[in-house]
Amino acid sequence: MRRAFGLALMISLMLSFSACGSAAKHEEVFESWRSEFNAAESHMAQAEVSAISEESETVFLLRCETKGENVSVEVLEPQMIARVKVNVSEEEGTLAYDGTVLTLGDIDEAGSSPMLALPLMMELIKEGHLESVWTETYEDGKALVSELENGDGVRMQLWQDYETMKPLFAAVRSGERVELKIHIQTIE
DSSP states (O other): OHHHHHHHHHHHHHHHHHHHHHHHHHHHHHHHHHHHHHHSSEEEEEEEEEEEOSSOEEEEEEEEEEETTEEEEEEEESGGGTTOEEEEETTTTEEEETTEEEEOOOOSTTOOOGGGHHHHHHHHHHHOEEEEEEEEEETTEEEEEEEEEOTTSOEEEEEEETTTOOEEEEEEEETTEEEEEEEEEEEO
């Protein structure tokens, strides 16, 4: 009986240590990719963004370009507002286009907005605190999942193809509820 208990204890300790080792490896892989991402002077992302509230879910196709502090977001779909290109100003919380000011349409207390989803995603990738990282199955392959948090308590989980590190999907949370789903088409 003692031998069985000792063997079980040894196996559980070995599994715990191997899990810690793989988490450290996954963290190293993510941080290496993030270093390369941050080395670029500018970025472009295009994604389908779903904004989820208690009453509805609204879907947009957006393109975001960043260069230093300059951020622009262009609506590609829905067609009714397509080709609207705006500059984002964090201080004012508004979008301006051709002399007209539009509100950002906050959907939660953290200020998450469909129009700010891609700039928020890029900010979290660049500067978010890495809370945890793991792997899981995503569609037909293996994904590295990183949970990032900014200083305002906004959390994002980012799924990346494990082999290529290509970002695939992100989920932005406010509290326990997913507020924004981002199906990434392109990110450079």
